Amino acid sequence: MTIWNPQLSGQGPLYRQLAQAIGQAVEQGELQPGQRLPTHRALADRLGVTVGTITRAYSEAEHQGWVTARVGAGTYVREETGEPALNWHIRQPDPSRIELWQNLPILQDRENAFRDAMEQLLATPGRINALMEYSSVNGELSQRETVCHWLSQYGFSTAQPERLFFSFGAQNGLLLSLMACGAVGETILCEGLTYPGLSTLSHSLRIQLKGLTMDEEGLLPQALEKACQTGNYRTLYLTPTIQNPTTATMSLSRREEILALCERYQLTVIEDDVHGLLPEIRPPALVELAPERVIHLGSFAKNTSAGLRLGYMLVPAHLHAAMSIAVRGSSWMITPLMIELTCQWLLSGQADRMLLQQRKTLRERGALLRHHLGHYQVQYQEGGMHAWLPLPAHWRSQAFVQATNQHGVGVAGAELFAAAHYPSPQAVRISISHPADNISLDKALRVLRQLLDSEPTPQWVI
Template sequence: MRSHTWKPRLRRSSAPLYAAIVDALAADISAGKLRGGDRLPTHRDLANAVGASLGTITRAYAEAERRGLVRSQVGSGTFVNGLMDGDAYSPMLDRSRIDLGPTAAPILSGDLGHCALTAALANLSSRADLGALSGYQSHGGTAAQRAAGARWLGTTGVVASPEEITVCSGAQHATAILLSTLATTTGVLVEELTYPGALSAAQWLRLPTHPVEIDEAGLVPEALAQACRSSRAKVLYCTPTNHNPTTSIMPIERRRAIVAICREYGVTILENGALAPLVPDAPPPLAALAPEATYYIGSLSKATVPALRVGFLRSPTEARHLLENAAAATVWSGSPLLAEIATQWINDGTAAAIRDARRREAAARQTIAAAILKGTPYRAHPTAYFLWMRIPEHRRAMEVIEQAAAQNVLLGPAHLFAARAGSAPNALRVSLAAAKSCNELERGLSILAKLLDGSPTSPWSVMP
């Protein structure tokens, strides 16, 4: 049991403040930010944190308890209720849950990724040079690893030499060292809906974020230019290919416009390409259009297996020494064992084969979703791991999330992706990849479809 200095990120809505607090509580429980048994702030502390009266907080906690989110113990406090410690992503649900929340596909027994990883580990255990792979290595990776990284990024259209590659411990590590190295106190320009890991890294580094409007084609050029002028930020973090959470793919004309604006205002681009390998025949990355101003973040985890925490960061050649220093300051040395597997898989074609299998599986699951959710508007491309669904105005996305959770189905709340506090859209991100099988996915989507087809319940009810 732990005390938690929880402060809600309140959504802008017409609902009463107490209701907005409960919605924020439910979203943070669903996201795993709060765990079972966590002690919530006292009524007075939370009232001070959000600028509310004690009566408002009392009503919020009472409503949260009625909805089964918390429990109160006289003399002890208010605690997050009925959650399971050890469930990393969705502590609201028991082990029979259907997980439609996270991005990455799991390693399933018998699939290509699982078999390849089993064989790779067995091979490593019998190698004569295992001792050498058990020590430290160069901060930014060996020459062979950097060459493999350049080859892997080349599959997404990034032209890079080994001298431009820094090996990282995954895309999140790459994001953190880039922000710490390149961003200043003016902050970071981000899409108004963006990858939560980037927001977490910026928050950890105490960097302000400046949300920029997006549409179905990605960043809106006029909005980006205005944000550059008003914020004076010199770093842009964006995902032009397979955007998370909307799955949008920025067309080439828009990419050229974004590059032109960044050049005009002297803005450095951090391009997240972690999900780009899933998209065949995507437009050229920003790194190909403006290599002198773009740092490209690639990894293997999303396209192969999540356990392969190896990322490749392409930068202008003169920046690599600075990035190696940042890598040394954060992890000192990545895992030589994982980097060796990554290098072998890239060089012998295993990584590409697993990526192709992931694409096929994603396409099959998108077909299932299209059949079950027929008539329900949403956005997705054919090989995306997830879909983006706006909820009609007469329904509340958090209501749907809670109703689904009551039936052991986890969904991704838009709250997680909103760069501007209080401005999360009334929407869901529905993962198709994390369900343990296509049959399980069908069951989960069928529950969601029934919830969406049903008439809205009272604002604060949860289905039994």
Template sequence: MTENWKPDRTLLSVPIYKSLADQIADAILDGRVADRTRMTPQRQLAEELKISVQTVSRAYEELSRRNLLSGEAGRGTFVKRPQADRGPPFTLERVPDLIDLSILKPVCEELHMERMATALSRLAAGVPLRVVHAFRPESATSRYRAAALTWLKTCGVETSPYNVCLTNGATPALAVALLTVAPPGSLVATEVFGHHSLKPLASYMGIGIVGLDVDDEGLVPDGLERACVDGKLRALFMQPTVINPVSTMLSEDRRRRIAAIVEKHDLLVIENDPLGPLISDRPPPFFAYAPTRTFYVTSLTKIVMPGLRIGYLVAPQRFVATATNRHLVTNWMATPLLEELATGWIEDGTALSLVDWQRQALRSRHRIFQSKLGKVPHSTHPQSLHAWIPTPEGFTDAGFAAHARSLGVAVATASSFLANDRLPYPAIRVSLGSVSEEALGLGLDTIASVLQAPPEAPLPA
């Protein structure tokens, strides 16, 4: 293994393969075995420890499952020390005078304050008992579920009220879905540029992530097919409709092809679709092509109002009980006050009117973007909340982001969304709805100036 460290046979215990794997894992994580160290061949280590080759093989497999080893054809097995968790792509703290284009938010103006104030005033005049006394999850009344079905229908999803789980936004719904489809030790595939919280969430659950190729349209079906060859893949996590970092939208033909692959290889699917009805030219959601295999997630947060953290998880019939149990132990129930607000807005049309308003507001934001950066290589959609910009040759995405921040503008880096360990190319994601139109124009001017500058960040003063 190394001259300074080898596994100690006297410390092995039953089951031996796991005990051996734990010893090696501890040595990797505390630095006694360096990253990229070539592991001792299995037969040699078995002889040294006086155990079977099969036991060593199982230990190495366990370490690979923990993402601590990687095999390279013709070369052997190497240590793969885990990288520190990538932080979120956005800036967590509020920084005075910083134009924050890193966080993905819808456009939010005085109109939204007025709508919320009106809704709260109406509730204050007659607070329903179910909001005050709600304590058990079954207090999600039939009225709330009926509103959820109405909203899901605008997203293109037809389902039963018993298949819907009401959640505090999309993030808890995605966590519940992942807990349901992928037990510890399994593998889940996703786009190489995917959801920023998926990889750390999966690592906490002991789930491996496989990044799949994407092109100008999104997920490449042939890449998914290749990933299924060894039969180890359990599920596919996908963002097929504009919300993905590259802002692509899968065609109906591609959705059908992926659905066929999913069926052929007996995969489950998590579809994250928080933009729902905002995207007017969208095909039917992937759920429509594989309803018995797809966990569909949407919410009101990204398209109605940021503070309205209510989401809906639709589970296939055979997984309803499992998903419900996972939601109980992780979230218990959605917040009744927010359920009441969301339901009222769905019923009286406020929610859809705010979606229409958002669509118009984004049209103006995209005009600003095109006037400032339309000539540089980028990908976006007319109703997307963001744009994706590959950085010029010589820049790293982190270097570009640091340079922009030193000039007062925050952007998200491609590395924050990376499912694999290797970045296909450096890029940045620019949010179009997180600041005022004036600040957006100034921020995009700064980004334009960095794109034209040599790839060298200024020295600190």
């Protein structure tokens, strides 16, 4: 434990003075990455303050990114990799590696589709000029009608123009939803293993995550009810279809049970459904079962083009004003030209063809996955971009990730997905959509199989 005597400024509340002192000590090298801070009691006695003041100061320092708390172990100066989810990023192509790291859409040639859409827009005099101006906060009515009609063909009866808002992809949609729900600075509920983008946003928005226990279908209703009985929460984020990272898909009965609890405890649900259109058969989305309880997040990134950065949200009526304020406050509007380009693809059938191609390639890759790793406990749902691999007893998650990296293959360790202090299992996520082609995926899966069949190399520390 570090012997450290903070120098307080004497200005402002004591807890903030202490948090600032921690930050200054880290910047000046007085406190080193990975070093443990004094216990709450020890520092309180040394400074002559209450333990509550130290607790609040450490919490403030954690919000500022200087330290990280480890349950049962203490508070430590944050290392660069101390909060794995904060290092989540899109890895750029590297010819020396095969990435199974991120859920990127299958590569497709979109040049002709883009050219055809632009020619269609240019054929209407003045249309491009109109699309280069400011638009309304939720896009043109004709654009929303086009998207809603397309979604209705995939089972979304709740997709109505008055409920639809656009976003710069689902990540931006999540940010807007958290803002509209008034979740900034609060604690929200989520699955214990969750999308790293939520952890990144929670850090920036000073949101605390409370990860809840899961089973093979995802979030456990008992865990949700227990949390609601012991705390005051307003927002629940979850992915009921092809959950990220575990691939769990909730049954209809589980969805109804979860929504009944949300109604009882007045929770607003943020439903992340970015993978929802990829499986050909799936239960109804949560928004179909409780349209006034659920903000539904969807995106064209996974089934058409990630570079469009276009997502959509189906929003309950009572949150329309708050969502409009969130959009205006963050970007004024979503780029009209990108919305219109997507609408052209929807009208021409190009979006359907792209979605069908995604499904076809993912079926092929799912077969490759089962061929190589089928005798392990790999978890995969048809149409999914990723699989979840619990590791054999002789492997730990970080050691396995290091081993795959040494062999030129990238996978995502379970610790990237653990919400707050939720225990991280010994498992990895395998993104079968990331490699450029099936041949690369086949090669990478062979590497994983060889490693799984072998023992990790001992790491001696003297």
